[in-house]
Amino acid sequence: MKALEEKICREGKVYPGNVLKVGSFLNHQIDVPFMQQIGEEFHRLFQDEKITKVLTIETSGIPIACMTAVCFNVPVLFAKKHQTKNLSDDCYCTEIMSYTHGNSYQARIEKQYLSKDDTVLIIDDFLANGCALVGLMDLIEQAGAKCVGCGIVIEKAFQDGGQKLREMGVRVESLARIIRMDPETGIEFID
Amino acid sequence: MKALEEKICREGKVYPGNVLKVGSFLNHQIDVPFMQQIGEEFHRLFQDEKITKVLTIETSGIPIACMTAVCFNVPVLFAKKHQTKNLSDDCYCTEIMSYTHGNSYQARIEKQYLSKDDTVLIIDDFLANGCALVGLMDLIEQAGAKCVGCGIVIEKAFQDGGQKLREMGVRVESLARIIRMDPETGIEFID
Numbered sequence: 001m002k003a004l005e006e007k008i009c010r011e012g013k014v015y016p017g018n019v020l021k022v023g024s025f026l027n028h029q030i031d032v033p034f035m036q037q038i039g040e041e042f043h044r045l046f047q048d049e050k051i052t053k054v055l056t057i058e059t060s061g062i063p064i065a066c067m068t069a070v071c072f073n074v075p076v077l078f079a080k081k082h083q084t085k086n087l088s089d090d091c092y093c094t095e096i097m098s099y100t101h102g103n104s105y106q107a108r109i110e111k112q113y114l115s116k117d118d119t120v121l122i123i124d125d126f127l128a129n130g131c132a133l134v135g136l137m138d139l140i141e142q143a144g145a146k147c148v149g150c151g152i153v154i155e156k157a158f159q160d161g162g163q164k165l166r167e168m169g170v171r172v173e174s175l176a177r178i179i180r181m182d183p184e185t186g187i188e189f190i191d
Numbered sequence: 192m193k194a195l196e197e198k199i200c201r202e203g204k205v206y207p208g209n210v211l212k213v214g215s216f217l218n219h220q221i222d223v224p225f226m227q228q229i230g231e232e233f234h235r236l237f238q239d240e241k242i243t244k245v246l247t248i249e250t251s252g253i254p255i256a257c258m259t260a261v262c263f264n265v266p267v268l269f270a271k272k273h274q275t276k277n278l279s280d281d282c283y284c285t286e287i288m289s290y291t292h293g294n295s296y297q298a299r300i301e302k303q304y305l306s307k308d309d310t311v312l313i314i315d316d317f318l319a320n321g322c323a324l325v326g327l328m329d330l331i332e333q334a335g336a337k338c339v340g341c342g343i344v345i346e347k348a349f350q351d352g353g354q355k356l357r358e359m360g361v362r363v364e365s366l367a368r369i370i371r372m373d374p375e376t377g378i379e380f381i382d
Contacts, residue, residue: 021279028278029304030267032260059249063267066254069223076221076254082273087219088212113220 001041001175005189007034008154014181018156026125026153027060032067038175039067042123042151045173046072049148051121053077053114055140057096057107057132064153065123072121077114079107079139088112092142096135099128107135109143116144127152127174130161137170149173157190192232192366196380198225199345205372209347217316217344218251223258229366230258233342236364237263237312240339244268244305246331247314248287248298248323255344256314263312268305270298270330283333287326290319298326300334307335318343318365321352328361340364348381 011024025031051072056065057079065076080087091108098105114120122136133150140147149171155162157177165172180188202215216222242263247256248270256267271278282299289296305311313327324341331338340362346353348368356363371379 023278023301024304025266028268028271028301030257030260030269032257032267033264035257036261059253059269059271059273062250062253063257066221066223066226066257067261069221070227070258073224075216076223077219078221078250080219080250082250087214110214110219113215 001038003034003037004153004176007031008176008178009187012187014183014187016183018158018181020154020156020178020181020187022154026064030063032063035063035067036070038064038153039069039071041175042068042121042173043071046121046148046151049121050119051148052118053120053145054123055079055109055114055120055136056123057081057136060125061123064125064151068121068123068151077109079109079136081105081107092139094135094138094142097129097131099131107132107139109139111143114140114143114145118143118145120145120147122147122150123152124150125153127155127161127165127172128159130165133161133165133170151175154178192229194225194228195344195367198222199367199369200378203378205374205378207374209349209372211345211347211369211372211378213345217255221254223254226254226258227261229255229344230260230262232366233259233312233314233364234262237339237342240312241310242312242339243309244311244336245314246270246300246305246311246327248272248327251316252314255316255342259312259314259342268300270300270327272296272298283330285326285329285333288320288322290322298323298330300330302334305331305334305336309334309336311336311338313338313341314343315341316344318346318352318356318363319350321356324352324356324361342366345369 346365
């Protein structure tokens with residue numbers, strides 16, 4: 001998605017250690033009108049699937065999931081990372097490694113909100129090593145629901161998550177795929 | 192907002208200790224088409240203000256803030272509760288008490304995303320003791336920005352947050368105000 005690549009180049013900041021900050025529009029401040037365009041693009045890509053629910057994980061996936069779910073006229077469900085009193089005990093639960101934070105955490109969804117009748121589109125902001133997506137697919141499988149694929153805003157294609165998932169037969173649609181990035185030389189995309 | 196009160200009565204579950212669970216549409220699964228109506232209602236209420244930014248706090252406020260910001264055609268900014276490597280050190284920071292979880296936490300926004308030129312609408316899912324809103328107003332004040340008020344989906348009007356804020360002169364618009372709730376006798380609203 002050309003407009004997204006241009007926005008990443010204009011507003012994104014690359015730091016050593018393959019860190020890309022896009023807090024101006026994606027995961028701190030949210031450019032909601034632009035997220036509408038992102039949502040419409042995911043709708044265009046997955047419109048032939050009979051999606052009943054959009055699944056994401058807190059926090060940064062939520063705005064994108066909402067702007068996508070509007071186009072499909074379906075609810076969003078987000079997996080919770082943090083223990084909260086508002087969550088019942090009757091949950092599907094999976095363990096997800098976070099390389100960014102050097103730990104692992106439990107992601108949970110209440111069983112009542114996902115069932116074998118659901119056809120699910122997963123949405124997230126970033127794809128790097130793919131651990132979060134594999135965790136979300138595990139939750140979908142536990143519920144006996146169907147996963148039609150993953151809609152990703154930015155794929156770090158120099159990490160192996162995307163390749164791993166595609167080799168597993170998962171449909172992964174990334175709107176921008178970064179093959180190389182460097183604080184000095186900038187950001188390079190592949191199609 | 193009548194449709195909201197009806198939805199709370201139909202889908203909400205009251206537990207002892209004044210706990211109201213609305214995970215079916217507000218803070219776990221999100222009824223996005225319904226959140227669109229909520230956003231339109233906040234737009235109707237605040238349309239005369241020249242809002243440049245919608246501010247909320249992770250996590251549950253984010254979907255509502257996004258569906259509201261769409262109507263104003265402005266960005267959302269959400270305060271972060273959790274330490275993350277993606278946040279710069281150059282932040283406005285405030286301490287918020289959480290009675291729900293019996294602790295306090297730091298809420299942060301990066302300084303570059305809020306300035307004295309901003310006119311801000313605060314959006315959140317719940318108002319009980321008002322600590323989160325006071326914290327968000329503190330962040331706005333630190334930035335020298337203007338706060339036009341708070342749009343709340345559900346106010347627990349039997350707690351004193353709403354009264355405290357209104358006495359401080361803050362415009363608080365709550366779409367449903369619960370004056371009494373009980374697992375046996377149900378939920379009672381006031382206008």
